[in-house]
Amino acid sequence: MYVRPEHDQWSFVEARSRAYDGAIVAAKHLAPYPPGHQSFGKPADRLARAVLAAQRTLVVDPGTPQLSSRAVTRYASAARLRATGGAGVVSLPATPATVVNTVIRDRFVDAVMDDQRLASEVAPPYFEPRSRQDAAHRRNMQMLRRVISVQGVQRPVAFLQVTRARLIAGLVTELARDYAATGVERVYLRVRGGGEQADAAGMRAWLAAVDAFMTLGVELFPDCVGRLGPVLVHAGAAGFSTGTMFFRSAPQALLSRDGGGGGQAVSVESHRGWREVERESAEAAALGPCPMPSCPVGRAADPSLDDLREHRLHTLDRLAREAVVQDTTTLIRSLRASAQPRAGVWADVLAERARRIA
Ligand SMILES: [Zn+2]
8 A cells, every 4th residue: 555645744754654554745745845844945755765764665657637627827826837857848728739749759758758867767747638639638648658668677557547437438448449459567547536535426437447457467556445445455456556645636736736635624543444534533532442453543532643544544554455365255244344435335346346346
């Protein structure tokens, strides 16, 4: 399980490294701080260095779909995104049309690869495709081939971002063959507006995407999926990523404030599985000790926010480890036992799939 740290979580990723296997860091969180920023002049790559110091896998997400939004040229909050190497070599907003020219496109790819120089994997820039015939998809494939042809010791991977509606329409399944044809080994799939809130249609589409990539021998790694992750891992996904507090799922807005979500009520992951409870509720008070012996949740009177964040990570990690070895019937029973409506829907879809495979 990989964590998606916020821009200033370097002490968390270093101190709580036992709770995750790797970290996906947004490239903008490693770009130089712009003048006027409270951290202006401080080392920009602290977050990546913290992941490496913790001896965890570092993945850097180029985050280039955000560059195609008009907002990128306007808002002060996008200043750090504009300061990435990739954003510096193209005119903004950058769209598939911006990189039709081979020389400009290759320069863009190389700059984005350089933004990932500390990572063990390397991904091309990417745009959000609308269809297989779309210019965005064609540019994505050209840029992926460029990465594969020039990459040195880093493992070539790709990020794919689609909307929930297009996932459900089958776009990811349709594109899988093109990705496999490039020789890429792993694809990180992020669905805008559809992570752990996945309903039955969303869940069916996620499972179809996992199946399509798995059949072609490409690892599919769901990105920003929170509690949906363990279920997808059971179905064959290579792993999954989650945020620690905010953005466990993909943010709705293309551009977020640098500080992350904010304003959301703090909740506690129930270690009985598949749901979270309000922090101040009687239910939270009655949770009992977490199965992880060193965890203060259910033991100490007032666990810190970082304790709750770490508890979220190790709970999802434990659910994923259980889900890998469980047979589908046991997993379905565990989802239904949580009495959480979404988990019940996922159980129904898993049961449907099990009947089809049998
Ligand atoms: Zn815990």
